[in-house]
Structures are given as structure tokens and as C-alpha cells.
Amino acid sequence: MKIVVIGGTGLIGSQVVKILNAHGHEAVPQSPSTGLDLLSGRGLPEALKDADVVVNLTNSPTFDDASPAFFQQTMDNLLTAAMAAGVGHAVILSIVGADQVPGLVYYRAKVLQEDILKTGPVPYSIVRATQFFEFIDATLSETSDENTIRLPATLVQPIASADVAQAVADVTVSTPLQGIRNVAGPDVFALDELGKITLAAHGDHRTVVTDKRAGTFAAASGDALIAKDGAVIAKTAYREWLAR
Numbered sequence: 754m755k756i757v758v759i760g761g762t763g764l765i766g767s768q769v770v771k772i773l774n775a776h777g778h779e780a781v782p783q784s785p786s787t788g789l790d791l792l793s794g795r796g797l798p799e800a801l802k803d804a805d806v807v808v809n810l811t812n813s814p815t816f817d818d819a820s821p822a823f824f825q826q827t828m829d830n831l832l833t834a835a836m837a838a839g840v841g842h843a844v845i846l847s848i849v850g851a852d853q854v855p856g857l858v859y860y861r862a863k864v865l866q867e868d869i870l871k872t873g874p875v876p877y878s879i880v881r882a883t884q885f886f887e888f889i890d891a892t893l894s895e896t897s898d899e900n901t902i903r904l905p906a907t908l909v910q911p912i913a914s915a916d917v918a919q920a921v922a923d924v925t926v927s928t929p930l931q932g933i934r935n936v937a938g939p940d941v942f943a944l945d946e947l948g949k950i951t952l953a954a955h956g957d958h959r960t961v962v963t964d965k966r967a968g969t970f971a972a973a974s975g976d977a978l979i980a981k982d983g984a985v986i987a988k989t990a991y992r993e994w995l996a997r
């Protein structure tokens with residue numbers, strides 16, 4: 754199959770391209786650095802020529818109030834061009850529980866992205882993943898100073914980006930789901946505990962202070978970010994990944 758991976762130079766996209774090519778597909782990475790800008794549409798018709806599937810693994814440059822407009826414009830451009838090129842399957846990557854956290858504008862933007870795909874003209878699949886292991890350090894930095902890191906006890910179920918990429922690749926070469934596949938890591942942690950585990954593994958002697966109002970994930974409550982029944986549970990454990 755010819756598979757165009759937009760955002761194919763990113764954390765997930767680059768791994769998806771590798772997996773697909775290793776399985777004999779023709780996966781083509783696209784991004785602004787290869788001449789395709791999904792926001793303006795530049796390079797899109799040429800890239801989608803003869804494509805069987807398009808995978809959209811782009812991300813908004815910011816996670817703030819500008820993110821809904823990014824996902825609206827990029828999805829409008831994607832679906833218009835995919836329809837014109839006769840692409841038979843469009844895949845996006847969203848977030849487990851995105852619809853359960855209305856207080857975060859970026860999560861609302863991801864739900865908007867899903868809704869545009871669901872109501873659009875192209876057969877589709879949505880993969881929803883939990884927070885990537887690779888994203889945990891950035892989460893800790895958000896509310897840290899020299900001595901402490903403030904974190905809420907929000908429940909999270911993080912996953913290795915390699916496992917996310919595998920799940921996206923599996924869905925990409927299957928029949929369109931016309932729905933959502935959830936993927937999550939094997940363990941559930943309170944975020945403040947996850948912070949302590951991460952600092953210990955890094956030999957970082959700062960203290961974690963539990964603060965229910967601190968940082969992005971203060972906006973999520975209960976089990977909003979935890980995968981429910983039917984999710985694919987990935988194998989890689991966070992402690993094992995940290996020890997590599």
C-alpha cells in the first residue's frame with residue numbers, strides 16, 4: 754500500500770513510517786521540512802496522488818487557544834484533498850479521555866479534530882493513546898523549580914511511544930474502523946507518584962509536592978485519562994523503559 758504519513762518526521766510519525774516500510778509498504782513521511790504544509794495545503798495534492806491511506810500525525814505548535822484553529826484548518830485541508838485524490842482511509846491519533854477533560858482547550862481541540870474526521874467524507878480510524886512516556890519529563894518541568902515539583906494526584910496510564918506507533922501502524926493497514934481504538938500502557942499511576950518514580954530513576958533529589966491545582970493535569974479528574982474496557986494494553990512498563 755502507498756501510505757502518506759503527514760507528521761512523518763515527528764516522535765510517533767517517524768516510528769510509524771519505519772514499521773510500515775519494514776512490512777513492505779510504501780510509507781512516505783511528509784512535513785513542512787519535506788515541502789508539505791497541512792495548514793496552508795501546500796504540497797498536499799501532489800503528496801496524496803495514488804495514496805491508499807493517509808495518516809495524520811501532525812501536532813499543533815502550541816497547546817493553547819490557537820490549537821482548535823490548527824486542527825480545524827488542517828483537517829479541512831486534509832479531507833478535501835483526500836477526497837479529491839480518492840484516498841480510501843484516513844487515520845488520526847487522539848488522546849484517551851479527550852472528551853472527558855473539557856477544561857483543557859488542547860483536549861477540546863483534539864475532540865474537534867475527531868469530530869471533523871467522523872463527519873467527513875473519507876472512511877476513517879481514530880487511535881486514542883494515553884500520555885507518552887517521552888512526555889512525562891516535560892510534564893514535570895511545567896511546575897518545577899530548583900527544589901520542588903508540584904503535581905496533582907491525577908490518575909494516568911502512560912505508554913511508550915513505540916507501542917503507540919505500533920498500534921497506529923496496525924490500524925493503518927486494516928479496514929477503516931469507522932470508530933475509535935484506545936491504547937494505553939500496562940500500569941495506572943497517580944501523577945505525583947509517577948513524578949517520584951521518575952525523579953528517583955534520574956537521581957534527581959527534588960521533592961514532589963502534591964498539589965491538586967498544579968499543571969495541565971489538574972484539569973482531569975477521577976479516571977478520565979484511564980483506558981476503559983476494550984482498550985489495547987501495551988507491554989512496555991514505565992519502570993522498565995526508565996531503566997533502559
Ligand SMILES: NC(=O)c1ccc[n+]([C@@H]2O[C@H](COP(=O)([O-])OP(=O)(O)OC[C@H]3O[C@@H](n4cnc5c(N)ncnc54)[C@H](OP(=O)(O)O)[C@@H]3O)[C@@H](O)[C@H]2O)c1
Nearest residue numbers: 760762763764765784786790791792811812847884885888
Ligand atoms: N504527547 C502525548 O502524550 C500524546 C498522547 C496522545 C496523543 N497525542 C497526539 O499524537 C500526535 C503526534 O504527536 P507527536 O508527539 O508525535 O508530535 P511531534 O513529535 O511534535 O511531531 C509533529 C509532526 O507534525 C509535523 N507538523 C507540524 N506542523 C505541520 C504542518 N503545518 N504541516 C505538516 N506537518 C506538520 C512536524 O513536522 P516538523 O518536524 O517538520 O516540524 C512533525 O513531523 C499529536 O496529534 C498529539 O495530539 C499525543
